[in-house]
Amino acid sequence: MILKVARLGFPALRTAAGPVAPDKIKTPEFQRLIDDMIETMYEYSGVGLAAPQVHLGIQLAVLEVHEHPRYPDMPDVPLTVLINPAVTILDQTKIEDWEGCLSVPELRGRVPRFKQLRVTALGRDAQPIEIVASDFHARVIQHETDHLKGEIYLDRMPNMKALGFLQEWQRYMMREETKKD
Numbered sequence: 385m386i387l388k389v390a391r392l393g394f395p396a397l398r399t400a401a402g403p404v405a406p407d408k409i410k411t412p413e414f415q416r417l418i419d420d421m422i423e424t425m426y427e428y429s430g431v432g433l434a435a436p437q438v439h440l441g442i443q444l445a446v447l448e449v450h451e452h453p454r455y456p457d458m459p460d461v462p463l464t465v466l467i468n469p470a471v472t473i474l475d476q477t478k479i480e481d482w483e484g485c486l487s488v489p490e491l492r493g494r495v496p497r498f499k500q501l502r503v504t505a506l507g508r509d510a511q512p513i514e515i516v517a518s519d520f521h522a523r524v525i526q527h528e529t530d531h532l533k534g535e536i537y538l539d540r541m542p543n544m545k546a547l548g549f550l551q552e553w554q555r556y557m558m559r560e561e562t563k564k565d
Contacts (some may be wrong), residue, residue, distance in 0.1 A: 387424045387438040389486050390459045392536065397487055401443045401532045404470045407511040418465055418508055421446045429454065430486050431461070432524050434531035437487050443468045445528040449520070456485075458520045465500065466513075467506040469529050473545040475500035482558075483527060484550070487561075492553040495537045495548035497523045 408414050415441075424435040425446055429522055431454075432447035449461035478496040485491075500518040503525050507513040517525050527537060541547060548557050 387393065387420050388448070389424065389428060389433075390437055390439050392488050394439065396439055396441050396485075397531070397536065399436070399441055400534045401434075401436055401441045403443050404506075406506060406510050408468060409506060409508070412430045415508070418444070422448075422463070428486050431455065432528040433486065434528045436531050436534070441519075443532045445469065445532065447524050447528055449524065449541045455520070456565045459523060460492065461517075461521045464515070465508040466503065466528070467508075467510075469503050469505035469532070471529050472504075473498045473500075473503045475518075476504055479519065479523075481523065482553070483523070485527070485537055487531075488536060488538065490550045491536060492548055492550055493541045494543065495523075495527075495540045496542065497526045497540075501525060503504065503529070558562075 390520045399424045420432050421438060424438060431452060432445060435442045435444040443491050445466045446464065447461060449455060449458055452458065453543040475498060477499040479499055480494050480496045484494050499522065500516070501512060501522045504512065504514045530536065
């Protein structure tokens with residue numbers, strides 16, 4: 385089932401999410417929620433979706449990048465379910481790149497993110513998982529785990545002049561980026 389995506393201004397997007405009890409993860413209701421979040425992410429062409437974005441204050445996020453039309457040059461990120469994630473930064477180098485968000489529709493902004501991290505979490509089967517991620521994969525994890533802390537990418541933007549509507553970003557801002565390369 386496609387879930388309604390909360391937009392900026394809905395309280396859950398600005399509230400730290402609570403942990404999920406491990407014994408709840410394998411219940412049919414929670415497994416259905418995971419499926420619904422994945423389906424919602426696909427429906428809206430996202431590369432990730434966090435529970436606060438579907439009006440739920442729990443520490444759950446899903447992500448995947450595979451032949452994505454908005455990110456054709458990015459390496460694949462396997463379908464991942466993160467429950468109660470904890471992020472440890474492994475490389476303090478920050479890389480600034482463009483981000484958007486399903487909860488802040490039609491906008492894109494340049495956001496600095498750490499180059500490499502380790503995330504530990506419970507997976508869909510309630511078993512511990514550990515992922516070391518770099519570059520774009522690390523960016524997606526940081527974006528989604530920010531949602532679980534009540535933060536959005538706009539909070540991390542050092543320069544609001546690097547924010548634009550999608551159509552103008554594609555026509556003007558990305559053109560300027562291409563000229564610089």
